[in-house]
Amino acid sequence: MTTPQHTARAPKGRFLQVLGFAFGLAIIVGNTIGVGIMRTPGDVAALLPTLPWFIGVWIAGGLYALFGAMTMAEPGTMIPKSGGMYIVALRGLGRYPGFAIGWTDTISTCAAVAAITIALGEYAEGLVPALQGRAALIAVVVTTLLALIQWRGIRIGDLVQQLTSLLKMIVLTGVALVCFVLPVKAMPPAAAVALPTAVTFSAIILALQAVIYTYDGWNGMLYFGGEVKDPGRNVPRGMAGGVLLVVAVYMLLILGFSHVLGLAGMAGQNLVAATAAQAVFGPIGDRVVRVVILISLISAANAIILMVQRIPCSMARDGLAPARLGDLNAGGTPTLSLLVTWAATVALIVSGTFQRAIAIAAFYYVLQYAVAFVSVIVMRWREPDAPRPYRAWGYPVVPVLLTIIAILFMVGVYIGDRNNTLLSLGLLGLSYPAYLAVKRGTATA
Numbered sequence: 001m002t003t004p005q006h007t008a009r010a011p012k013g014r015f016l017q018v019l020g021f022a023f024g025l026a027i028i029v030g031n032t033i034g035v036g037i038m039r040t041p042g043d044v045a046a047l048l049p050t051l052p053w054f055i056g057v058w059i060a061g062g063l064y065a066l067f068g069a070m071t072m073a074e075p076g077t078m079i080p081k082s083g084g085m086y087i088v089a090l091r092g093l094g095r096y097p098g099f100a101i102g103w104t105d106t107i108s109t110c111a112a113v114a115a116i117t118i119a120l121g122e123y124a125e126g127l128v129p130a131l132q133g134r135a136a137l138i139a140v141v142v143t144t145l146l147a148l149i150q151w152r153g154i155r156i157g158d159l160v161q162q163l164t165s166l167l168k169m170i171v172l173t174g175v176a177l178v179c180f181v182l183p184v185k186a187m188p189p190a191a192a193v194a195l196p197t198a199v200t201f202s203a204i205i206l207a208l209q210a211v212i213y214t215y216d217g218w219n220g221m222l223y224f225g226g227e228v229k230d231p232g233r234n235v236p237r238g239m240a241g242g243v244l245l246v247v248a249v250y251m252l253l254i255l256g257f258s259h260v261l262g263l264a265g266m267a268g269q270n271l272v273a274a275t276a277a278q279a280v281f282g283p284i285g286d287r288v289v290r291v292v293i294l295i296s297l298i299s300a301a302n303a304i305i306l307m308v309q310r311i312p313c314s315m316a317r318d319g320l321a322p323a324r325l326g327d328l329n330a331g332g333t334p335t336l337s338l339l340v341t342w343a344a345t346v347a348l349i350v351s352g353t354f355q356r357a358i359a360i361a362a363f364y365y366v367l368q369y370a371v372a373f374v375s376v377i378v379m380r381w382r383e384p385d386a387p388r389p390y391r392a393w394g395y396p397v398v399p400v401l402l403t404i405i406a407i408l409f410m411v412g413v414y415i416g417d418r419n420n421t422l423l424s425l426g427l428l429g430l431s432y433p434a435y436l437a438v439k440r441g442t443a444t445a
Contacts, residue, residue, distance in 0.1 A: 011317050011326030015082055015226040016154055018332070023158050024221045024228070024238015025245060026165035028069075030303035032217030032246045033168060033296055035119055038289070040214045041254050042269035047203040049196065049263045057204065058254055061211035062247035065218040068369070068402055069243045070393045072219055073236040074376055077389040080235075082226040083314030084307065085219065085368045090318065092375025096435050101371055102315045103431040108361030108368075109308040110344045113301060114354035117142050117345075120297040127290045139349045142298070146305050147342045153331015154227055157306050164299035171292050172249050175273070178280055179256030185282045209412060214250070216365065218243050219372075223307040226314075227332065232389030305341075313337040319442045320435070356420070363413045363424040370406035373399050 048054050075088045085105055090098025120142060121135030131138065150157045196203060221228070221238050228234050253273075257266055260276045269275045273292070277285030313334030316326030325337045348354040376392060376399050392399055414421040 011313075011323055011328070013328030013330070013332070015328065016332035017227055017229050018155055019158055019224055019228045019234075021234045021238050021241070022162055023224070024234060025242045026158075026162040027220040027224070027303050027306070028218055028239065028242025029165040029169060029245055029249075030161055030299040031220035031307070032065075032215060032242075033172070033249065034116060034300045035293060035297065036214035037172075037250055037253055038271055038273035038293060040210050041257055042266050042272040042275075043210050044207045045263045045266040045272075046268045047196070047207040048199055049267055050199060051258065051263060053199050053204070053207075054258070054263060055251075055254070057207045057211050058250060060208060061215050062243070062250065064212055064402075064405070065215040065246070066240065066243045067393060067398050068373075069218040069239040070236065071376055071399050071402055072222060072372060073239050073390050074388060074392040075372075075379065076222050076225055076235040076239070077232045078379070078386060080225045080228065080231040081314060082224050082310045084223040084311055085372045086311055086314060087222070087225065088372045088375045089368075090320075092378045093371065095318075095320065096432065097371065098318075099315065099320045099435045099438070100428060100431045101368055102311050102320065103434065104364040104428060105368055106308060106311045106341065106344075107357070107427065108364040109304055109311070110341055111348060111354055111357035111361045113143060113304050113308065113341075113345045114139070114348035115358045116297050116301050116304065118349060118354060120294060120301065123290045123293050123297070127287060127294070136349055136352075140346055142301060143305070143342065143345055143349070146302050147338055150302075150306060150309075151329075151331075151333055151335065151338060153329065153333050154306075155331065157302070157333075160302055161299070161306065164295070164302055168296050168299045169245065169249065171295050173252060175277070175288075175292055176249070176252035176256040179260045179276055182280045184260055184279045205412075209409065212409075215243075215246065217303075218246070219369075220303060220307060223310050236390045305338075305345075308341045308345075309334050309338040311337075312340060320438055322438075322441070359417060359420040360424045360427065362417065363410065363421045364428075366406050366409040366413060367428075370403060370410060373403040373406060377403070 044057060045054060048057060072088070075091065079087055079091050081087045083102070086098055086102035089101040117139035118135055121138030124138050125131045125135055149160060218239065221235055221242070225231060225235065257272050257276045260279050261272070265275070266272050271289070274286055274289045277289045279285070281288050312321050312325045313328070315321040316323055316337070325334070325340065327334065327336055329335050348357050377396060379386070380395065
């Protein structure tokens, strides 16, 4: 009598290769541009109150994002699979490091959706008085509506992302141009900020860190590698083009804000865009900026919900998560993975723990970049002859430099928020018993 052999259940469905260059632009614009560009210029102006340094750090941040995108485009074309940084870490460093990055990326990305939709709800409250006190409800409704739209398939998700990102680009470019064209009606009082008399090294580092966080999102296309038509061509073009569009919009906005307010008028402002709009539009400036932010956040939320569902799905397809998470419907949507990540996001929203989750996720973001850059270097060493439709710029200097910067950022996050960083490391430690449990489960399935 023989013992029946059990084999792991194969996930159902398949990713659809229907995404092109335009989607690459849309996902990076949508994923990157949020509220940061409306807020961060005030912090940077308070640190670097001279125009050359102020402009210089924004250019430097754009170059960092561009070199990061062009480095990660190499594994993006070499491994055309959906799943983001998890896919890169899995191929470069092995199954547990891949699992750990998938684990942390899922946590941090769900937290990002929660934070973005809560912010959307807060700005909507100020726009419509009847919505006062309902920010969490608005966040849940927006998250749910976007998830339901995406349930139909990647084609509708692509269409929504392209439309919302295009609208965002038009509106933000319009705001920047208005700052140059319309006369200043009334200058709001400058913030009472003690400006430094000289530019210091620490101020440059702090400003650069803030700017680089504002550019975060340039890796968005990696989450859809298995769904991109002609990835060897469209992945690098989409990533480069998306970053350059973001840089162009950011430069227009900060130059427009500087033109209206000057650096002294920007320094210390919590929402520079609102201050500039008040100076140009008068009393309706606040409403104008709230509408702009709402459009920007809807695009960002759609992008990140599209991204996060693909992480557990891809892990399942590699045997690193329950197989059912890898199922896709006829439209190419990982339905159970979408449901699970939606539920996790809603739980963060309604429990009010999303702020702590974002604080924890700050360390994960830089950890994921560091691991991904190291993976590129390791793959060059281990697999020198593997087909690479696209090769990273300036290898090995650029990937090594990017790795060093990412490690320094990890140190900076630890110094700036030690308690939440230690909590992040604790949750990261839990990934190993979770990995062993999944490994046992898939072995006996």
